[in-house]
Amino acid sequence: MGLLNQTVVVLNSTEVAKEAMVAKYLSISTRKLPKSLSVISRDKSMIALSDFGDFHKTAKRNLMLGMLGFSAQKQSRHTRDTMVSNMLSTLHELVADDPQAALNFRNVFRDELFRLSMIESLGEDVSSVFVDEFGRDISKEEIYNLIVEDMMKCAIEVDWRDFFPYLGWVPNKSFEERVHSTVGRRNAVMQAIFNKQKERIARGETRMSYLDFLLASESTLTDEQVTLLVWEAVIEAADTTLVTAEWAMYELAKNPEKQERLYQEIREVCGDEAVTEEHLRRLPYLNAVFHETLRRHSAVPLLPPRFVHEDTILAGYDIPAGTEMIVNVYGCNMNDEEWDSPHEWAPERFLDGRFKEENMYKTLAFGAGRRVCAGAMLATTISCISIARFVQEFGWRLRDGDEDNVDTVQLTAYKLHPLQVHLTPREKIV
Numbered sequence: 485m486g487l488l489n490q491t492v493v494v495l496n497s498t499e500v501a502k503e504a505m506v507a508k509y510l511s512i513s514t515r516k517l518p519k520s521l522s523v524i525s526r527d528k529s530m531i532a533l534s535d536f537g538d539f540h541k542t543a544k545r546n547l548m549l550g551m552l553g554f555s556a557q558k559q560s561r562h563t564r565d566t567m568v569s570n571m572l573s574t575l576h577e578l579v580a581d582d583p584q585a586a587l588n589f590r591n592v593f594r595d596e597l598f599r600l601s602m603i604e605s606l607g608e609d610v611s612s613v614f615v616d617e618f619g620r621d622i623s624k625e626e627i628y629n630l631i632v633e634d635m636m637k638c639a640i641e642v643d644w645r646d647f648f649p650y651l652g653w654v655p656n657k658s659f660e661e662r663v664h665s666t667v668g669r670r671n672a673v674m675q676a677i678f679n680k681q682k683e684r685i686a687r688g689e690t691r692m693s694y695l696d697f698l699l700a701s702e703s704t705l706t707d708e709q710v711t712l713l714v715w716e717a718v719i720e721a722a723d724t725t726l727v728t729a730e731w732a733m734y735e736l737a738k739n740p741e742k743q744e745r746l747y748q749e750i751r752e753v754c755g756d757e758a759v760t761e762e763h764l765r766r767l768p769y770l771n772a773v774f775h776e777t778l779r780r781h782s783a784v785p786l787l788p789p790r791f792v793h794e795d796t797i798l799a800g801y802d803i804p805a806g807t808e809m810i811v812n813v814y815g816c817n818m819n820d821e822e823w824d825s826p827h828e829w830a831p832e833r834f835l836d837g838r839f840k841e842e843n844m845y846k847t848l849a850f851g852a853g854r855r856v857c858a859g860a861m862l863a864t865t866i867s868c869i870s871i872a873r874f875v876q877e878f879g880w881r882l883r884d885g886d887e888d889n890v891d892t893v894q895l896t897a898y899k900l901h902p903l904q905v906h907l908t909p910r911e912k913i914v
């Protein structure tokens with residue numbers, strides 16, 4: 485498609501998207517960012533929005549070593565277990581308080597996921613912090629709003645000059661003020677949190693966290709760079725997993741026979757024992773529920789735009805340098821040449837023998853190739869263990885009239901209407 489003076493190629497086929505992201509990566513590995521994302525990322529100083537090169541390679545390796553890789557995740561097992569048991573306790577309390585009322589699932593999951601993302605990224609579940617620029621303490625809820633929610637909205641602020649680059653000199657004051665003031669508030673809060681954690685580390689209280697790892701490594705990063713990288717981990721860990729878990733529970737609550745199939749699988753494998761991470765590999769239907777949710781409700785429906793920086797060939801077509809490339813994950817997953825009845829949420833499609841485990845990534849929900857999501861293992865573990873424990877402890881039913889509430893909102897595909905469910909406790913699990 486030709487957009488004014490910019491050629492944009494949108495990829496709606498999984499095979500071609502994979503060719504672009506894996507085989508042709510070296511020709512299509514830079515990012516082209518709209519103004520809002522340039523300001524948020526301090527001109528590509530975040531992993532997800534950087535160009536391929538030394539910064540990307542080193543920063544991603546540090547994130548894996550310090551937080552998301554296998555051995556870091558092994559050490560943070562207790563944090564994940566606490567997250568799940570806190571959510572279950574809260575759900576039991578809410579049901580006991582008012583057994584007839586529908587409850588808001590998102591609030592429960594969001595609070596605990598944010599807690600986990602702060603502990604793994606910063607070393608502490610920060611409950612409040614004094615911010616110099618505001619002249620006062622701010623609560624955890626305000627911290628969440630300022631560093632996660634406002635920033636997700638800011639990321640989709642549109643500057644019309646992005647579409648007319650040759651008019652870039654024309655002022656667009658209201659856009660600039662909005663974006664700079666939102667980013668300024670994020671910086672102030674993150675700076676305050678960073679300083680507090682640095683004092684903790686200086687007192688000798690080191691912990692297992694990404695921030696502790698970065699500050700202990702012999703890196704040449706400035707405090708400002710470290711703060712931005714740690715913020716990136718907080719927001720990425722606190723957002724897309726919530727989107728996915730909410731859609732999974734919506735579908736299970738809407739489809740009682742599929743919920744029952746999952747419950748029976750859990751009973752067969754775990755008996756009366758609570759599901760643990762060790763059980764996950766033995767629960768194929770659970771795995772299918774997760775991947776089908778990623779397919780039908782991809783949390784990132786459009787991957788961050790890529791830029792072709794040298795002439796290349798894709799699916800047999802010449803693609804000149806300078807072309808912008810957008811991978812439409814939603815389009816790939818709704819393509820009826822690749823998926824039977826793509827609009828239907830049907831976990832069984834992954835169990836008919838045609839898919840091997842590695843082919844589950846065909847949904848492209850985590851991207852592919854060298855830019856593949858760094859947090860896929862954490863997201864998979866948290867989502868699967870939470871879904872399994874939710875279904876093991878409760879029967880789930882949608883609030884009447886919510887069956888067709890499938891609209892989305894924001895950059896990551898949040899349910900427009902937060903999931904409201906009725907829960908019925910099952911027999912006690914040991």
Ligand code: HEM
Pocket residue numbers: 505531532533544547552716717718720721722724725728782783784787788848849850851852854855856857858859860862863864
């Ligand atoms: C279900 C949950 C998640 C989904 C669906 C998801 C999806 C994605 C997608 C589509 C990308 C872009 C890949 C590309 O541009 O090709 C990405 C990148 C990334 N994600 Fe996730 N993500 C999830 C959870 C997480 C978590 C928990 C973290 C933890 C901090 C995380 C950290 C990252 C990072 C650092 C990148 C940039 C990788 C790079 O550019 O090399 N993600 N993710």
